[in-house]
Amino acid sequence: MSGYWLLSSPDTAKNDYVFREDGSSGELVSRQEFRQSTCRKCGKIDEIASLSLLEDHQFQFPSRDLFFSIDWQLIIGESVKEIFELSAGAELEFVPIAANAIKRYIVVPKVLIPVEDPSAYTITSRCGACGRFYEAIWGSSIPNVPAFDNIAAFKMENRIGLHFAWILTDAYAKWLKKVKPRIRGLEFVRF
Ligand SMILES: [Zn+2]
Numbered sequence: 001m002s003g004y005w006l007l008s009s010p011d012t013a014k015n016d017y018v019f020r021e022d023g024s025s026g027e028l029v030s031r032q033e034f035r036q037s038t039c040r041k042c043g044k045i046d047e048i049a050s051l052s053l054l055e056d057h058q059f060q061f062p063s064r065d066l067f068f069s070i071d072w073q074l075i076i077g078e079s080v081k082e083i084f085e086l087s088a089g090a091e092l093e094f095v096p097i098a099a100n101a102i103k104r105y106i107v108v109p110k111v112l113i114p115v116e117d118p119s120a121y122t123i124t125s126r127c128g129a130c131g132r133f134y135e136a137i138w139g140s141s142i143p144n145v146p147a148f149d150n151i152a153a154f155k156m157e158n159r160i161g162l163h164f165a166w167i168l169t170d171a172y173a174k175w176l177k178k179v180k181p182r183i184r185g186l187e188f189v190r191f
Contacts, residue, residue, distance in 0.1 A: 001145050004173040004188040006074075006166035008067045016059045018073040018097075018106065019045055019161055028160065033057065041129035047162045051095045051106060058098055064185035072163035074107040080183055081105050087175065088150040109153035109164055115143045133157045142191070167191065 023029035030038040033053040034045045061067070065077045076084065081094050084107070094105040115121055120143035124134040136157040143154070150172040153164035168176070173188050180186055 001147055001169075002191065003145065003170055004168045004190055006151070006168055007187040007189055008064070008185045009187060010068075014060060014062050015067070015070050016061055017071045018054070018059070018069045018075075019047055019050070019071055031057070039127060039130040039132075042127035042132065042134060044127070044130060044132055044161050046130075048108060051108070054095075054097050054106075056098070058101075059104075061104065062185070063102075065183050066185040071160055074164065074166060076105050076107055078103055078105075080186075083176075083179060083183070084151075088172065091149060091151050109151070109166070111148060111152040113143075113145060113148060113152050113154050113167070115154065117141060117144055120144070135159065145191070 017028075017031075019031060019034065020028045021031050030043065030045050034050050037050055038045050059069075061069070061075060065080045067075055069075055075097075076094075084092055085094070091109065091111050093108040093110055095108060097104050097106055119139045119141045121136055122139040123136050126133055134157070136155070138156075145167065148167075148169065151166065151168050153166045156163050156165055168188065176183070176186065177188075
């Protein structure tokens with residue numbers, strides 16, 4: 001089926017990682033809060049299980065209503081959460097975080113789209129310690145998307161870790177466009 005990718009223009013002037021920070025010699029390392037749960041071999045964190053550890057962390061994020069962190073986590077403000085809760089509450093989970101004393105939420109999908117065609121993904125070997133793929137990125141063909149309600153996501157992996165590629169149905173994108181003036185940062189592109 002066709003639909004839309006959910007996007008947001010990058011805002012590099014003021015943004016932050018969710019799960020990583022700069023180490024003492026400039027390299028990217030897991031946040032202090034996650035050191036216990038970092039895989040010693042590949043350096044990845046169990047991101048979803050670690051989300052509750054972020055509640056007291058003060059992030060430096062853009063002021064927009066919707067954006068992606070540098071490590072591609074979808075972040076929204078209170079007004080967008082209300083819209084999503086009303087319209088797609090069954091498909092999404094919202095994890096509260098603090099940013100510049102403003103309450104924000106990391107969005108976690110409850111609906112993951114499986115890709116049956118293996119050429120839609122390029123998958124590397126798995127880490128021998130934690131079992132995760134080093135990378136699961138797009139392959140040579142466009143994924144064939146099965147039917148879904150409102151909003152769903154693909155689970156992707158890169159060397160930094162987990163992120164989601166978000167998709168919307170035509171009907172849901174059309175509905176959101178009607179309320180788009182209230183969502184600063186929301187963009188779509190057709191697939
Ligand atoms: Zn590992």
